[in-house]
Amino acid sequence: MLIFCVFFEAFIRTLIAFLSSPPLLCSEQPIFSTRAHVFQIDPNTKKNWVPTSKHAVTVSYFFDSTRNVYRIISLDGSKAIINSTVTPNMTFTKTSQKFGQWADSRANTVYGLGFSSESHLSKFAEKFAEFKEAARLAKEKSQEKTELTSTPSQESAPGDLQSPLTSESINGTDEDRVIANTPKHTEARAEPSQNALPFSHSSSSINKHWEAELAALKGNNAKLTAALLESTANVKQWKQQLGAYQEEAERLHKRVTELECVSGQTTVIKSQKTELNRTIEELELALKAKEEELERLKAEVESANEFRFQKDSLTQKLKESESRNLTLEAQLSDLEQRLESSQLEREAYRKSLRSLLELLDSKIFELTELRDTLAKLLEGS
Structure with missing residues (x-):
């Protein structure tokens, strides 16, 4: 029963959060979009992933300027399969080269995204960290505003100290307690201390206000220092990633050179095939x-029955020609086998060339995406 109450309370919170923040508001604008396969953790086992989209869908970051809120939204047709508000407590984790996940306590679920390449995953993770930091700064600014509005004013009226709703008037101040416990002959000295009471309280409130301001400035200074250190670490990480991308580009260039060498070997195979075809034609003509x-x-043998000696010689020639015919037939069969093997090798080379071309196309596409990413990084820096 307790578990049912907990799940029911989480469901009510999720429903309230969904109703209070519809999928798309007029003030929200998409600031980054990518395509990925969307998954959610199985609510029963909490271990297995359940796909919420049959194919790759668009996943976008939206920014609500009125509420200063970042959200991750994905639609499969008219159905919202992701509606997650980015909070400072969230963490995006890369579980593999092309898969990442984060937990949303408001929606009481864990979202998973499967990308087509590692670069798309890295870009999404960078945007997640960036918007998470922006959400944290926005939250701290709102907290500072509430603290400033909740702090007492620098000047308080003397009459406020005599208000019946203050803790001093209910419990009595320290000075009032001292005055109450003093003998009657000190009543003449109590009047100046009561006149000086508003000034002492106003000065203490001013000191507390300036101490709060100083503490807030120190906190802001520490936060700015931490943000500077984090940005420096991000720059180092970006430099390392740039070096890795350059190494990958060099490796791809070497691979392209190897593929060009393989394509050059196909011309040699074609020339060998042409020579074999010519040899086959010559053998056919000879045959x-x-x-x-x-x-x-045979005609000479039939017409020379009376010439036995000539017949024997012609028979010998016939046997020799037959043996040569057999050798030629053997050569012809051998050449046919070689032709078939060359055709099979040609088909194998064609298949390998096609696979290499497909691989080359994919690598060229990755290089294009890498160039666009580097161009964006250079423009952003």
């Missing part, structure tokens, strides 16, 4: 010539 010679020899 036809030998067949014609065989027919001629």
Whole structure:
């Protein structure tokens, strides 16, 4: 029963948060968009991921200028599958090279995003950290404003000290207690101390106000120092990422050179195929010539029955031609096998070339995205 109450309370909070913040407001503007597969943690097991979109959808950061709030929103058709407000307590975690997740306590769930490349994941994580820091600064500014409005004014009227609703008038101040406990002959000296009471309280309130201001300035100074250190660390991290991107670009250039060398080998294969075709044609012509010679020899044998000696010699020639025919047929079959093997090798080379071309296209696309990312980083810096 207790578990049911907890889940029901979380459901009511989620419903109130959803109703109080609709998916898109007029004051919200998209500031960053990407495409990813959206997942949510299974509410029953809290371990398995449940896909909420059948394909990659657009995931966008929105900024509400009226409330100074950042939100992550994703729509699958007309259905909002992500409606998460970025808070300073959130943390975006990279669980793999192309997958990241964060927990939303208001929605009582954990969101997961699967990206097509590691660069998209890194860009989304950078934006998450940036907007999280902006949300933290906005929250601190609002807290400072509330603290300034809640602090007492520098000047308080003397009559406020005599108000029946103050703690001093109810419990009595220290000086009133001293006066109450003193003998009656000191009543003449109590009057000047009561006249000096408003000034002492006003000066103490002024001191407290300036101490609060000094503490707030110290806190702001510490926050600015921390932000400066964090920005320096981010610059170092960006430099490391730039170096990694340059190494990757060099590796891709080497790969392109290797692919060009492989494509150059295809011309050699084509020339070998052309030579084999010419050899086959020559052998076919020779075979036809030998067949014609065989027919001629057969005709001579039929017409020279009375010439036994000539017949024997012609028979010997016939046997020799038949043996040569067999050798030619063997050569022809060998050449046919070589032709078939060359055709198979050609098909294999075509398949390998196609796969290499597809790989080259994907790498060129990644290089293009890398160039755009570097250009944006240079423009941003």
